[in-house]
Amino acid sequence: MKVNKSHGLEHGTVSLDRGASLYLAGEKGHAWRVLSGSIRLDQEEPTGTQFAGLAVAGDVVGAETLLFGRYTFSAHALSPCSLRPWMAAPETAGNGIWLQMIAAAERRMADLLALRCGKAAERIRKLLALMGSGGRGVALPRLRDIADITDLTVETVSRTVTSLSADGTLDVQGSYRVRKVREVMKEAL
Amino acid sequence: MKVNKSHGLEHGTVSLDRGASLYLAGEKGHAWRVLSGSIRLDQEEPTGTQFAGLAVAGDVVGAETLLFGRYTFSAHALSPCSLRPWMAAPETAGNGIWLQMIAAAERRMADLLALRCGKAAERIRKLLALMGSGGRGVALPRLRDIADITDLTVETVSRTVTSLSADGTLDVQGSYRVRKVREVMKEAL
DNA sequence: CGGGGTCTTGATCTCAATCAACCAATGTGG
């Protein structure tokens, strides 16, 4: 995997290209807040790598390092993104911070489970909606990633994106490895 | 839904029959720790009810009430279970408690996503393994619940359980609505 | 006794998986 990780001058901010690695399971490191873009988390199993989570702008990833010192999952950029080191204010922050993170994790769980229900087209729309919430124009992740997250195959994702784009449900701009989805038809669910 | 919720004399412990409701989304209430059995959480949507989470022995459900006062999801018993009110020790417990809950939630997320990958037989075995960890002999949940969790249909679940039981992969005891899975062949994944 | 929820079984259909090429862009080393 080509890794293009560039470090910003201030705050330790980093930028990742689509597909770039943020960290690998088992490595030492700290938590990050996602400023923009989206990150996929994967569980490394002897039998292969398994999609295990998704983080979008505003989310914190790698919080488990505060407990274990090491990352539980591997993290890769689904779309170009920027991140900043995140650390829990030791005592200043009350329980509220943690409760919010727990509540957010539970809601995110429901969202991700929903990405594996329904027909192919519906799953992909739900994923893009999740990634796009809070920003106009989502960079389309690699088909391989969309497939892993929705539990479809690349072939099916390719066909579905093409047809969604053809019938106007999706407005896909750009070509080949640099595509953006401008607008997702907003009928719910 | 028949609700059989019986209250223990001490500690506010409650016992639930398979299928019984612990609480509904939107109600006021407090958090619970699952002592035994397993609980499914559902998101109530205008379009219907959507599986949103699973709690087994040792887990805490309804922690979001500490933040919002009300439950975000509805909770029903998958198998007979007992619970005890749970409250965060205000200051005595440090951040450790919260971090552990967050780490647990993330691992659980990966587990639940895995229940929606692979063939029907594999999904069902993974679910029973998840429910059975830490106790010999799992009560088989209603097929409807298994179907919702694994994103299969009741018909497929029925056929699959029958065939897994026939070929010895699953040792199912009892009949009709009171079946226990004694042993799950433990080849991994 | 009848009714509703749970489970089972069968027949048929459909969507997505699979298998197999192929193209376009990027990168690499001589």
Next chain:
DNA sequence: CCACATTGGTTGATTGAGATCAAGACCCCG
């Protein structure tokens, strides 16, 4: 600079696992 490998994406033909539709059995309960 060219040959070559690699990665990401596309398209077509075929297949299969599970959805869907339908009917009936079983059991509990009022």
